[in-house]
Amino acid sequence: MTEPLPPSPPHPSQRSLARLDWFVFLVADVQTGFGPFVAVYLTTQHWTQIEIGLVLTVSGLVSLVGQMPGGALVDAARSERIVAGAAVSLIAASALIYATWPIFPAVLVAATMQAAASCVLGPAIAAISLGLVGYAMIGERFGRNARFAAVGTGLSAAVMGACGYFFTAQSVFFVTAALLIPALFVLRGIAPTEIDPERAHGNPSGQPAGKPRADLRSLLRQRPLQVFGCCILLFHFANAAMLPLMGSVLTTRSSQWATVLIGACIVGPQLVVALFSPWVGRQAQRWGRRPLLLVGFAALPVRGLLFATVTDPYLLVVVQLLDGLTAAVFSVMVPLTIADLTRGTGRFNLTQGVIGTMMGVGASLSPTFAGYMSDAFSSRVAFLGLASIAVLGLATVWLLMPETRPPARSPTLNRQAVMGPLR
Amino acid sequence: MGDRFGIVFLMTVLIAVGAAAQPDSTVSPSVTILETQEAQSILGRDVRSLTDEDMGRIVDILVDGEGGVRAAIIDFGGFLGVGNRKIAVDWKALHFVPAAGKRYSVVLELTRDQVKAAPEYKEGKPTIVLGASGNLEPLP
Numbered sequence: 036m037t038e039p040l041p042p043s044p045p046h047p048s049q050r051s052l053a054r055l056d057w058f059v060f061l062v063a064d065v066q067t068g069f070g071p072f073v074a075v076y077l078t079t080q081h082w083t084q085i086e087i088g089l090v091l092t093v094s095g096l097v098s099l100v101g102q103m104p105g106g107a108l109v110d111a112a113r114s115e116r117i118v119a120g121a122a123v124s125l126i127a128a129s130a131l132i133y134a135t136w137p138i139f140p141a142v143l144v145a146a147t148m149q150a151a152a153s154c155v156l157g158p159a160i161a162a163i164s165l166g167l168v169g170y171a172m173i174g175e176r177f178g179r180n181a182r183f184a185a186v187g188t189g190l191s192a193a194v195m196g197a198c199g200y201f202f203t204a205q206s207v208f209f210v211t212a213a214l215l216i217p218a219l220f221v222l223r224g225i226a227p228t229e230i231d232p233e234r235a236h237g238n239p240s241g242q243p244a245g246k247p248r249a250d251l252r253s254l255l256r257q258r259p260l261q262v263f264g265c266c267i268l269l270f271h272f273a274n275a276a277m278l279p280l281m282g283s284v285l286t287t288r289s290s291q292w293a294t295v296l297i298g299a300c301i302v303g304p305q306l307v308v309a310l311f312s313p314w315v316g317r318q319a320q321r322w323g324r325r326p327l328l329l330v331g332f333a334a335l336p337v338r339g340l341l342f343a344t345v346t347d348p349y350l351l352v353v354v355q356l357l358d359g360l361t362a363a364v365f366s367v368m369v370p371l372t373i374a375d376l377t378r379g380t381g382r383f384n385l386t387q388g389v390i391g392t393m394m395g396v397g398a399s400l401s402p403t404f405a406g407y408m409s410d411a412f413s414s415r416v417a418f419l420g421l422a423s424i425a426v427l428g429l430a431t432v433w434l435l436m437p438e439t440r441p442p443a444r445s446p447t448l449n450r451q452a453v454m455g456p457l458r
Numbered sequence: 459m460g461d462r463f464g465i466v467f468l469m470t471v472l473i474a475v476g477a478a479a480q481p482d483s484t485v486s487p488s489v490t491i492l493e494t495q496e497a498q499s500i501l502g503r504d505v506r507s508l509t510d511e512d513m514g515r516i517v518d519i520l521v522d523g524e525g526g527v528r529a530a531i532i533d534f535g536g537f538l539g540v541g542n543r544k545i546a547v548d549w550k551a552l553h554f555v556p557a558a559g560k561r562y563s564v565v566l567e568l569t570r571d572q573v574k575a576a577p578e579y580k581e582g583k584p585t586i587v588l589g590a591s592g593n594l595e596p597l598p
Contacts, residue, residue, distance in 0.1 A: 070538075071540075072539075074539065075533075078501070078533065079502040080502065081499055082501075083501070084517055278540060283536075283543055283578075285541055286574060287575050288574075293535055293541060294535070294536070294537045297537040297538070298537045300540070301537070301538055
Protein backbone atom coordinates (compact mmCIF):
# COMPACT_ATOMS: atom_id res chain seq x y z
CA MET A 36 0.00 0.00 0.00
CA THR A 37 2.83 2.39 0.82
CA GLU A 38 5.31 1.57 -1.94
CA PRO A 39 7.64 4.53 -2.49
CA LEU A 40 6.56 6.68 -5.38
CA PRO A 41 9.13 7.95 -7.83
CA PRO A 42 9.68 11.70 -7.61
CA SER A 43 7.21 12.95 -10.14
CA PRO A 44 5.56 16.21 -11.07
CA PRO A 45 1.85 16.38 -10.25
CA HIS A 46 -0.28 14.86 -12.95
CA PRO A 47 -3.88 15.41 -11.93
CA SER A 48 -6.40 14.31 -14.52
CA GLN A 49 -9.34 16.53 -15.42
CA ARG A 50 -11.63 13.83 -14.05
CA SER A 51 -10.01 13.87 -10.60
CA LEU A 52 -10.07 17.66 -10.47
CA ALA A 53 -13.74 17.80 -11.42
CA ARG A 54 -14.56 15.14 -8.81
CA LEU A 55 -12.73 17.22 -6.20
CA ASP A 56 -14.88 20.23 -7.18
CA TRP A 57 -18.00 18.19 -6.54
CA PHE A 58 -16.68 16.71 -3.33
CA VAL A 59 -16.00 20.19 -1.93
CA PHE A 60 -19.49 21.26 -3.03
CA LEU A 61 -21.19 18.27 -1.37
CA VAL A 62 -19.19 18.57 1.85
CA ALA A 63 -20.27 22.22 2.11
CA ASP A 64 -23.88 21.03 1.68
CA VAL A 65 -23.49 18.42 4.38
CA GLN A 66 -21.96 20.89 6.83
CA THR A 67 -24.69 23.51 6.27
CA GLY A 68 -27.25 21.07 7.63
CA PHE A 69 -25.74 21.41 11.09
CA GLY A 70 -25.25 24.78 12.66
CA PRO A 71 -28.54 26.61 12.52
CA PHE A 72 -30.88 23.65 12.37
CA VAL A 73 -29.65 21.83 15.46
CA ALA A 74 -31.13 24.33 17.91
CA VAL A 75 -34.43 24.65 16.03
CA TYR A 76 -34.81 20.92 15.59
CA LEU A 77 -34.05 20.06 19.20
CA THR A 78 -36.52 22.73 20.31
CA THR A 79 -39.25 21.03 18.29
CA GLN A 80 -38.27 17.79 20.04
CA HIS A 81 -39.17 19.42 23.39
CA TRP A 82 -35.58 19.96 24.43
CA THR A 83 -34.97 22.68 26.98
CA GLN A 84 -32.67 25.60 26.27
CA ILE A 85 -30.19 24.32 28.87
CA GLU A 86 -29.82 20.93 27.19
CA ILE A 87 -29.48 22.52 23.75
CA GLY A 88 -26.89 24.94 25.10
CA LEU A 89 -24.94 22.05 26.59
CA VAL A 90 -24.87 20.14 23.30
CA LEU A 91 -23.77 23.23 21.38
CA THR A 92 -21.06 24.01 23.94
CA VAL A 93 -19.69 20.47 23.84
CA SER A 94 -19.58 20.45 20.05
CA GLY A 95 -17.94 23.88 20.06
CA LEU A 96 -15.27 22.70 22.49
CA VAL A 97 -14.60 19.52 20.52
CA SER A 98 -14.22 21.45 17.29
CA LEU A 99 -11.75 23.77 19.02
CA VAL A 100 -9.67 21.13 20.81
CA GLY A 101 -9.84 18.69 17.90
CA GLN A 102 -8.24 21.02 15.33
CA MET A 103 -4.63 20.06 15.99
CA PRO A 104 -5.16 16.30 16.48
CA GLY A 105 -7.32 16.36 13.34
CA GLY A 106 -4.55 17.97 11.33
CA ALA A 107 -1.95 15.61 12.77
CA LEU A 108 -4.11 12.65 11.78
CA VAL A 109 -4.25 13.86 8.18
CA ASP A 110 -0.47 14.36 8.17
CA ALA A 111 0.01 10.81 9.42
CA ALA A 112 -2.43 9.25 6.96
CA ARG A 113 -1.21 7.57 3.80
CA SER A 114 -4.53 7.90 2.03
CA GLU A 115 -6.22 11.27 2.39
CA ARG A 116 -9.16 9.87 0.42
CA ILE A 117 -9.97 7.25 3.03
CA VAL A 118 -9.66 9.81 5.83
CA ALA A 119 -12.00 12.21 4.02
CA GLY A 120 -14.47 9.41 3.25
CA ALA A 121 -14.52 8.25 6.87
CA ALA A 122 -15.05 11.81 8.10
CA VAL A 123 -17.99 12.43 5.75
CA SER A 124 -19.52 9.10 6.75
CA LEU A 125 -19.27 10.01 10.43
CA ILE A 126 -20.96 13.35 9.79
CA ALA A 127 -23.76 11.68 7.83
CA ALA A 128 -24.16 9.10 10.61
CA SER A 129 -24.51 11.84 13.17
CA ALA A 130 -27.12 13.57 11.00
CA LEU A 131 -29.05 10.31 10.98
CA ILE A 132 -28.78 10.05 14.77
CA TYR A 133 -30.14 13.59 15.13
CA ALA A 134 -33.05 12.78 12.84
CA THR A 135 -34.05 9.42 14.31
CA TRP A 136 -32.96 9.34 17.92
CA PRO A 137 -33.11 12.77 19.56
CA ILE A 138 -32.35 11.70 23.12
CA PHE A 139 -29.66 13.45 25.11
CA PRO A 140 -26.82 10.87 25.19
CA ALA A 141 -27.25 9.96 21.52
CA VAL A 142 -27.30 13.58 20.41
CA LEU A 143 -24.26 14.35 22.56
CA VAL A 144 -22.38 11.52 20.84
CA ALA A 145 -23.59 12.69 17.43
CA ALA A 146 -22.56 16.28 18.10
CA THR A 147 -19.11 15.17 19.26
CA MET A 148 -18.73 12.93 16.22
CA GLN A 149 -19.74 15.69 13.83
CA ALA A 150 -17.38 18.22 15.42
CA ALA A 151 -14.44 15.80 15.50
CA ALA A 152 -14.99 14.68 11.91
CA SER A 153 -15.16 18.30 10.75
CA CYS A 154 -11.74 18.90 12.32
CA VAL A 155 -10.37 16.18 10.02
CA LEU A 156 -12.40 16.96 6.92
CA GLY A 157 -11.17 20.53 6.37
CA PRO A 158 -7.46 19.64 6.39
CA ALA A 159 -8.18 16.45 4.42
CA ILE A 160 -9.70 18.43 1.53
CA ALA A 161 -6.76 20.85 1.51
CA ALA A 162 -4.36 17.88 1.62
CA ILE A 163 -6.07 16.13 -1.29
CA SER A 164 -5.86 19.41 -3.23
CA LEU A 165 -2.15 19.89 -2.54
CA GLY A 166 -1.44 16.21 -3.18
CA LEU A 167 -3.20 16.44 -6.53
CA VAL A 168 -1.91 19.68 -8.00
CA GLY A 169 1.31 20.53 -6.13
CA TYR A 170 2.60 23.95 -5.06
CA ALA A 171 2.70 25.58 -8.47
CA MET A 172 -1.05 25.34 -9.01
CA ILE A 173 -2.29 25.31 -5.45
CA GLY A 174 -3.37 28.98 -5.29
CA GLU A 175 -5.76 28.50 -8.15
CA ARG A 176 -6.94 25.19 -6.73
CA PHE A 177 -7.77 26.71 -3.34
CA GLY A 178 -9.65 29.38 -5.27
CA ARG A 179 -11.74 26.70 -6.98
CA ASN A 180 -12.32 24.94 -3.65
CA ALA A 181 -13.58 28.20 -2.17
CA ARG A 182 -15.88 28.70 -5.16
CA PHE A 183 -17.47 25.28 -4.91
CA ALA A 184 -17.74 25.47 -1.12
CA ALA A 185 -19.47 28.85 -1.44
CA VAL A 186 -21.92 27.60 -4.06
CA GLY A 187 -22.61 24.56 -1.88
CA THR A 188 -23.16 26.61 1.25
CA GLY A 189 -25.29 29.24 -0.46
CA LEU A 190 -27.43 26.75 -2.33
CA SER A 191 -27.96 24.38 0.58
CA ALA A 192 -28.69 27.28 2.94
CA ALA A 193 -31.52 28.23 0.60
CA VAL A 194 -32.74 24.66 -0.02
CA MET A 195 -32.47 23.50 3.57
CA GLY A 196 -33.96 26.75 4.83
CA ALA A 197 -36.96 26.04 2.61
CA CYS A 198 -37.01 22.39 3.77
CA GLY A 199 -37.03 23.48 7.40
CA TYR A 200 -39.72 26.04 6.72
CA PHE A 201 -42.13 24.03 4.60
CA PHE A 202 -41.52 20.57 6.05
CA THR A 203 -39.80 19.96 9.38
CA ALA A 204 -36.38 20.63 10.83
CA GLN A 205 -36.03 16.85 10.98
CA SER A 206 -36.21 16.59 7.18
CA VAL A 207 -33.05 18.71 6.96
CA PHE A 208 -31.07 16.02 8.76
CA PHE A 209 -32.40 13.29 6.47
CA VAL A 210 -31.37 15.36 3.43
CA THR A 211 -27.94 15.86 5.01
CA ALA A 212 -27.47 12.14 5.62
CA ALA A 213 -28.60 11.28 2.09
CA LEU A 214 -25.92 13.56 0.63
CA LEU A 215 -23.34 11.04 1.86
CA ILE A 216 -24.02 8.80 -1.12
CA PRO A 217 -23.07 11.28 -3.87
CA ALA A 218 -20.20 12.56 -1.70
CA LEU A 219 -18.63 9.11 -1.41
CA PHE A 220 -19.31 8.45 -5.08
CA VAL A 221 -17.41 11.53 -6.27
CA LEU A 222 -14.64 10.92 -3.73
CA ARG A 223 -14.10 7.48 -5.27
CA GLY A 224 -13.68 9.20 -8.63
CA ILE A 225 -10.56 11.05 -7.48
CA ALA A 226 -7.77 8.72 -8.62
CA PRO A 227 -5.71 7.71 -5.57
CA THR A 228 -2.55 7.35 -7.63
CA GLU A 229 -2.70 11.04 -8.52
CA ILE A 230 -2.67 12.14 -4.88
CA ASP A 231 0.93 12.09 -3.72
CA PRO A 232 0.70 11.57 0.05
CA GLU A 233 4.03 13.27 0.73
CA ARG A 234 3.06 16.30 -1.29
CA ALA A 235 -0.27 16.33 0.55
CA HIS A 236 1.59 16.67 3.85
CA GLY A 237 3.85 19.45 2.60
CA ASN A 238 6.89 17.33 1.77
CA PRO A 239 8.70 17.19 -1.55
CA SER A 240 7.11 14.52 -3.71
CA GLY A 241 8.51 11.01 -3.82
CA GLN A 242 10.16 11.27 -0.43
CA PRO A 243 10.47 7.99 1.49
CA ALA A 244 7.63 7.65 3.93
CA GLY A 245 9.79 7.16 7.01
CA LYS A 246 11.49 10.56 6.92
CA PRO A 247 11.10 12.36 10.26
CA ARG A 248 8.83 15.39 10.04
CA ALA A 249 9.68 18.83 11.30
CA ASP A 250 9.47 19.21 15.05
CA LEU A 251 6.19 20.83 16.09
CA ARG A 252 7.92 23.17 18.51
CA SER A 253 10.38 24.48 15.95
CA LEU A 254 7.47 24.91 13.54
CA LEU A 255 5.52 26.97 16.06
CA ARG A 256 8.57 29.13 16.76
CA GLN A 257 8.49 30.36 13.17
CA ARG A 258 7.77 34.06 13.41
CA PRO A 259 5.66 34.39 10.24
CA LEU A 260 3.43 31.58 11.47
CA GLN A 261 2.98 33.25 14.85
CA VAL A 262 2.13 36.56 13.18
CA PHE A 263 -0.26 34.86 10.79
CA GLY A 264 -1.94 33.05 13.70
CA CYS A 265 -2.47 36.39 15.46
CA CYS A 266 -3.89 37.92 12.27
CA ILE A 267 -6.35 35.05 11.92
CA LEU A 268 -7.38 35.29 15.57
CA LEU A 269 -8.00 39.04 15.25
CA PHE A 270 -9.83 38.53 11.97
CA HIS A 271 -12.33 36.07 13.41
CA PHE A 272 -12.60 38.10 16.61
CA ALA A 273 -13.69 41.08 14.50
CA ASN A 274 -15.70 39.14 11.93
CA ALA A 275 -17.62 36.32 13.60
CA ALA A 276 -20.17 38.43 15.48
CA MET A 277 -20.77 40.96 12.73
CA LEU A 278 -23.41 39.10 10.73
CA PRO A 279 -25.38 37.85 13.77
CA LEU A 280 -25.35 41.33 15.29
CA MET A 281 -26.43 42.89 12.01
CA GLY A 282 -29.14 40.24 11.69
CA SER A 283 -30.63 41.14 15.04
CA VAL A 284 -30.48 44.85 14.18
CA LEU A 285 -32.23 44.08 10.91
CA THR A 286 -35.05 42.12 12.57
CA THR A 287 -35.76 44.98 14.97
CA ARG A 288 -36.12 47.42 12.07
CA SER A 289 -38.03 45.48 9.46
CA SER A 290 -40.54 42.79 10.21
CA GLN A 291 -42.12 42.16 6.83
CA TRP A 292 -38.95 41.53 4.90
CA ALA A 293 -36.55 40.61 7.69
CA THR A 294 -36.43 36.91 6.81
CA VAL A 295 -35.81 37.55 3.12
CA LEU A 296 -33.22 40.23 3.85
CA ILE A 297 -31.33 37.97 6.25
CA GLY A 298 -31.46 35.21 3.65
CA ALA A 299 -29.91 37.67 1.19
CA CYS A 300 -27.26 38.57 3.77
CA ILE A 301 -26.29 34.89 4.03
CA VAL A 302 -26.47 33.93 0.36
CA GLY A 303 -25.22 37.21 -1.19
CA PRO A 304 -21.65 37.03 0.15
CA GLN A 305 -21.45 33.37 -0.93
CA LEU A 306 -22.18 34.47 -4.49
CA VAL A 307 -19.38 37.03 -4.26
CA VAL A 308 -17.01 34.33 -3.01
CA ALA A 309 -18.05 32.00 -5.81
CA LEU A 310 -17.37 34.73 -8.38
CA PHE A 311 -14.07 36.04 -7.06
CA SER A 312 -12.19 33.30 -5.24
CA PRO A 313 -10.60 31.61 -8.30
CA TRP A 314 -9.42 35.06 -9.40
CA VAL A 315 -7.99 35.63 -5.91
CA GLY A 316 -6.14 32.33 -6.17
CA ARG A 317 -4.59 33.30 -9.50
CA GLN A 318 -3.63 36.79 -8.38
CA ALA A 319 -2.06 35.39 -5.22
CA GLN A 320 0.46 33.59 -7.43
CA ARG A 321 1.03 36.69 -9.56
CA TRP A 322 0.95 39.60 -7.07
CA GLY A 323 1.88 37.74 -3.91
CA ARG A 324 -0.13 37.15 -0.75
CA ARG A 325 0.30 40.44 1.12
CA PRO A 326 -1.65 42.81 -1.17
CA LEU A 327 -4.65 40.49 -1.23
CA LEU A 328 -4.57 39.89 2.51
CA LEU A 329 -4.49 43.65 3.06
CA VAL A 330 -7.45 44.27 0.74
CA GLY A 331 -9.50 41.48 2.34
CA PHE A 332 -8.70 42.69 5.82
CA ALA A 333 -9.33 46.35 4.98
CA ALA A 334 -12.90 45.54 3.92
CA LEU A 335 -13.67 44.38 7.46
CA PRO A 336 -13.32 47.68 9.41
CA VAL A 337 -15.12 49.43 6.56
CA ARG A 338 -18.02 47.01 6.93
CA GLY A 339 -18.06 47.53 10.71
CA LEU A 340 -18.14 51.33 10.28
CA LEU A 341 -20.91 51.14 7.69
CA PHE A 342 -22.99 48.80 9.88
CA ALA A 343 -22.62 51.34 12.68
CA THR A 344 -23.86 54.22 10.52
CA VAL A 345 -26.22 52.85 7.84
CA THR A 346 -29.81 52.38 8.99
CA ASP A 347 -31.65 51.48 5.80
CA PRO A 348 -32.27 47.71 5.85
CA TYR A 349 -31.74 47.34 2.09
CA LEU A 350 -28.44 49.21 2.17
CA LEU A 351 -27.32 46.93 5.01
CA VAL A 352 -27.66 43.98 2.65
CA VAL A 353 -25.45 45.76 0.11
CA VAL A 354 -22.85 46.49 2.80
CA GLN A 355 -22.93 42.82 3.77
CA LEU A 356 -21.63 41.98 0.27
CA LEU A 357 -18.26 43.29 1.53
CA ASP A 358 -18.25 40.14 3.66
CA GLY A 359 -18.07 38.20 0.41
CA LEU A 360 -14.93 40.09 -0.62
CA THR A 361 -13.27 39.37 2.72
CA ALA A 362 -14.37 35.74 2.67
CA ALA A 363 -13.13 35.25 -0.90
CA VAL A 364 -9.68 36.45 0.17
CA PHE A 365 -9.49 34.53 3.43
CA SER A 366 -10.86 31.24 2.16
CA VAL A 367 -8.01 31.17 -0.36
CA MET A 368 -5.24 32.89 1.57
CA VAL A 369 -5.50 30.89 4.78
CA PRO A 370 -4.68 27.45 3.32
CA LEU A 371 -2.32 29.05 0.78
CA THR A 372 -0.26 30.92 3.38
CA ILE A 373 -0.10 27.79 5.52
CA ALA A 374 1.08 25.82 2.50
CA ASP A 375 3.78 28.48 1.89
CA LEU A 376 4.96 28.41 5.49
CA THR A 377 5.14 24.63 5.80
CA ARG A 378 6.94 23.71 2.58
CA GLY A 379 9.18 20.76 3.12
CA THR A 380 8.15 20.27 6.75
CA GLY A 381 5.60 17.49 6.29
CA ARG A 382 3.34 19.41 8.70
CA PHE A 383 0.95 21.18 6.35
CA ASN A 384 -2.17 19.71 7.95
CA LEU A 385 -1.07 19.96 11.56
CA THR A 386 -0.33 23.63 10.93
CA GLN A 387 -3.81 24.02 9.47
CA GLY A 388 -5.00 22.66 12.80
CA VAL A 389 -2.91 25.23 14.67
CA ILE A 390 -4.36 28.09 12.63
CA GLY A 391 -7.82 26.51 12.93
CA THR A 392 -7.46 26.65 16.71
CA MET A 393 -6.60 30.36 16.55
CA MET A 394 -9.62 30.86 14.34
CA GLY A 395 -11.84 29.06 16.83
CA VAL A 396 -10.55 31.13 19.74
CA GLY A 397 -11.17 34.37 17.83
CA ALA A 398 -14.62 33.27 16.71
CA SER A 399 -15.67 32.33 20.23
CA LEU A 400 -14.43 35.59 21.76
CA SER A 401 -16.30 37.62 19.16
CA PRO A 402 -19.96 37.09 20.17
CA THR A 403 -19.13 37.46 23.87
CA PHE A 404 -17.41 40.78 23.21
CA ALA A 405 -20.09 42.04 20.81
CA GLY A 406 -22.89 40.91 23.12
CA TYR A 407 -21.33 42.71 26.05
CA MET A 408 -20.79 45.89 24.04
CA SER A 409 -24.32 45.98 22.67
CA ASP A 410 -25.87 45.26 26.09
CA ALA A 411 -23.76 47.80 27.94
CA PHE A 412 -23.85 50.46 25.25
CA SER A 413 -25.57 49.91 21.90
CA SER A 414 -25.21 47.83 18.77
CA ARG A 415 -23.54 50.83 17.11
CA VAL A 416 -20.80 50.81 19.76
CA ALA A 417 -20.47 47.04 19.31
CA PHE A 418 -19.91 47.47 15.56
CA LEU A 419 -17.32 50.17 16.22
CA GLY A 420 -15.61 47.89 18.74
CA LEU A 421 -15.45 45.06 16.20
CA ALA A 422 -14.19 47.50 13.57
CA SER A 423 -11.35 48.64 15.85
CA ILE A 424 -10.29 45.03 16.40
CA ALA A 425 -10.28 44.66 12.61
CA VAL A 426 -8.04 47.74 12.36
CA LEU A 427 -5.69 46.11 14.85
CA GLY A 428 -5.58 42.99 12.68
CA LEU A 429 -5.06 45.05 9.53
CA ALA A 430 -2.15 46.83 11.22
CA THR A 431 -0.66 43.46 12.19
CA VAL A 432 -0.75 42.32 8.56
CA TRP A 433 0.59 45.65 7.34
CA LEU A 434 3.48 45.96 9.79
CA LEU A 435 4.46 42.42 10.72
CA MET A 436 3.27 39.91 8.16
CA PRO A 437 5.95 39.08 5.58
CA GLU A 438 5.23 38.10 2.01
CA THR A 439 5.09 34.31 2.01
CA ARG A 440 5.04 33.62 -1.71
CA PRO A 441 8.19 31.65 -2.40
CA PRO A 442 10.70 33.58 -4.53
CA ALA A 443 10.63 32.57 -8.19
CA ARG A 444 13.47 30.18 -8.78
CA SER A 445 15.27 29.11 -11.88
CA PRO A 446 12.17 28.18 -13.84
CA THR A 447 13.36 25.19 -15.80
CA LEU A 448 15.09 23.27 -13.05
CA ASN A 449 13.08 23.90 -9.94
CA ARG A 450 9.58 24.21 -11.32
CA GLN A 451 10.02 20.90 -13.04
CA ALA A 452 11.63 19.11 -10.15
CA VAL A 453 9.93 20.56 -7.11
CA MET A 454 6.72 22.19 -8.13
CA GLY A 455 5.75 20.39 -11.28
CA PRO A 456 5.25 21.91 -14.69
CA LEU A 457 3.55 25.26 -15.05
CA ARG A 458 0.48 25.13 -17.18
CA MET B 459 -11.52 -7.40 55.63
CA GLY B 460 -12.06 -4.81 58.34
CA ASP B 461 -12.39 -2.12 55.70
CA ARG B 462 -15.05 -3.97 53.83
CA PHE B 463 -17.01 -4.54 57.02
CA GLY B 464 -16.78 -0.83 57.75
CA ILE B 465 -18.15 0.06 54.32
CA VAL B 466 -21.04 -2.41 54.61
CA PHE B 467 -21.89 -1.03 58.03
CA LEU B 468 -21.80 2.54 56.78
CA MET B 469 -24.04 1.69 53.84
CA THR B 470 -26.55 -0.04 56.11
CA VAL B 471 -26.71 3.04 58.29
CA LEU B 472 -27.11 5.32 55.27
CA ILE B 473 -29.89 3.20 53.82
CA ALA B 474 -31.66 3.17 57.17
CA VAL B 475 -31.37 6.94 57.49
CA GLY B 476 -32.55 7.37 53.90
CA ALA B 477 -35.56 5.17 54.47
CA ALA B 478 -36.50 7.09 57.63
CA ALA B 479 -36.36 10.38 55.71
CA GLN B 480 -38.78 9.17 53.02
CA PRO B 481 -42.41 10.26 53.30
CA ASP B 482 -44.96 7.59 54.03
CA SER B 483 -44.96 5.61 50.81
CA THR B 484 -47.83 3.33 51.61
CA VAL B 485 -50.48 5.89 50.54
CA SER B 486 -50.83 5.70 46.76
CA PRO B 487 -50.90 9.01 44.87
CA SER B 488 -54.08 10.24 43.28
CA VAL B 489 -54.37 9.70 39.54
CA THR B 490 -55.89 12.02 36.97
CA ILE B 491 -56.30 11.04 33.36
CA LEU B 492 -56.04 13.84 30.81
CA GLU B 493 -57.24 13.32 27.28
CA THR B 494 -54.74 14.33 24.60
CA GLN B 495 -57.08 17.16 23.65
CA GLU B 496 -57.15 18.44 27.24
CA ALA B 497 -53.49 19.11 27.95
CA GLN B 498 -50.36 19.05 25.82
CA SER B 499 -46.68 19.85 25.89
CA ILE B 500 -46.07 23.24 24.31
CA LEU B 501 -42.28 23.42 24.34
CA GLY B 502 -41.04 23.91 20.79
CA ARG B 503 -44.53 24.60 19.44
CA ASP B 504 -44.98 27.07 16.56
CA VAL B 505 -46.71 30.33 17.42
CA ARG B 506 -48.85 32.22 14.88
CA SER B 507 -50.33 35.70 15.06
CA LEU B 508 -54.05 36.42 14.62
CA THR B 509 -53.32 37.14 10.96
CA ASP B 510 -51.42 33.83 10.69
CA GLU B 511 -47.94 35.35 10.62
CA ASP B 512 -45.04 33.18 11.80
CA MET B 513 -44.23 34.32 15.34
CA GLY B 514 -41.49 31.79 16.12
CA ARG B 515 -41.65 29.02 18.70
CA ILE B 516 -42.10 28.63 22.42
CA VAL B 517 -38.75 27.76 23.96
CA ASP B 518 -39.33 28.43 27.65
CA ILE B 519 -41.96 29.35 30.25
CA LEU B 520 -41.58 31.76 33.17
CA VAL B 521 -43.39 30.90 36.41
CA ASP B 522 -43.71 33.10 39.52
CA GLY B 523 -43.48 32.14 43.21
CA GLU B 524 -47.16 31.20 43.40
CA GLY B 525 -46.77 28.79 40.50
CA GLY B 526 -48.65 31.05 38.11
CA VAL B 527 -47.38 31.15 34.55
CA ARG B 528 -46.35 34.73 33.81
CA ALA B 529 -44.73 34.67 30.39
CA ALA B 530 -43.64 32.48 27.53
CA ILE B 531 -40.29 32.95 25.84
CA ILE B 532 -40.59 32.78 22.09
CA ASP B 533 -37.69 32.45 19.70
CA PHE B 534 -38.70 35.07 17.18
CA GLY B 535 -37.65 36.16 13.71
CA GLY B 536 -34.48 35.53 11.78
CA PHE B 537 -33.42 33.01 9.18
CA LEU B 538 -31.00 30.09 9.53
CA GLY B 539 -30.07 31.07 13.06
CA VAL B 540 -29.24 34.67 12.15
CA GLY B 541 -31.27 37.52 13.60
CA ASN B 542 -33.55 35.50 15.87
CA ARG B 543 -34.10 36.72 19.42
CA LYS B 544 -35.75 35.33 22.53
CA ILE B 545 -38.64 37.55 23.51
CA ALA B 546 -40.86 37.30 26.59
CA VAL B 547 -44.58 37.59 25.85
CA ASP B 548 -47.39 37.80 28.38
CA TRP B 549 -48.93 34.40 29.07
CA LYS B 550 -52.38 36.00 28.82
CA ALA B 551 -51.63 37.09 25.27
CA LEU B 552 -51.25 33.46 24.19
CA HIS B 553 -54.25 31.39 23.20
CA PHE B 554 -54.34 27.66 22.72
CA VAL B 555 -56.92 26.71 20.18
CA PRO B 556 -57.89 23.05 20.05
CA ALA B 557 -57.42 22.34 16.37
CA ALA B 558 -59.03 19.65 14.29
CA GLY B 559 -55.77 17.74 14.26
CA LYS B 560 -53.88 16.33 17.18
CA ARG B 561 -52.18 19.52 18.27
CA TYR B 562 -53.32 22.85 19.58
CA SER B 563 -52.50 25.77 17.46
CA VAL B 564 -50.86 28.47 19.53
CA VAL B 565 -52.00 31.99 18.70
CA LEU B 566 -50.36 35.14 19.99
CA GLU B 567 -52.41 38.32 20.23
CA LEU B 568 -49.61 40.41 18.79
CA THR B 569 -48.32 41.12 15.31
CA ARG B 570 -44.76 40.83 14.02
CA ASP B 571 -44.58 44.62 13.85
CA GLN B 572 -45.45 44.87 17.53
CA VAL B 573 -42.94 42.22 18.56
CA LYS B 574 -40.01 43.21 16.32
CA ALA B 575 -38.73 46.04 18.54
CA ALA B 576 -38.99 44.13 21.82
CA PRO B 577 -35.72 43.69 23.71
CA GLU B 578 -34.17 40.26 24.02
CA TYR B 579 -34.94 38.10 27.04
CA LYS B 580 -31.86 37.45 29.14
CA GLU B 581 -31.78 35.15 32.12
CA GLY B 582 -30.75 36.80 35.37
CA LYS B 583 -31.88 40.24 34.25
CA PRO B 584 -35.28 41.93 34.73
CA THR B 585 -37.60 40.56 32.08
CA ILE B 586 -39.56 42.90 29.87
CA VAL B 587 -42.78 41.17 29.00
CA LEU B 588 -44.74 42.12 25.91
CA GLY B 589 -48.46 42.40 26.73
CA ALA B 590 -51.43 42.00 24.45
CA SER B 591 -52.15 45.72 24.37
CA GLY B 592 -48.73 46.20 22.89
CA ASN B 593 -47.20 47.97 25.87
CA LEU B 594 -44.19 46.69 27.74
CA GLU B 595 -44.63 45.68 31.35
CA PRO B 596 -41.58 44.89 33.47
CA LEU B 597 -41.74 41.69 35.48
CA PRO B 598 -40.47 42.18 39.03
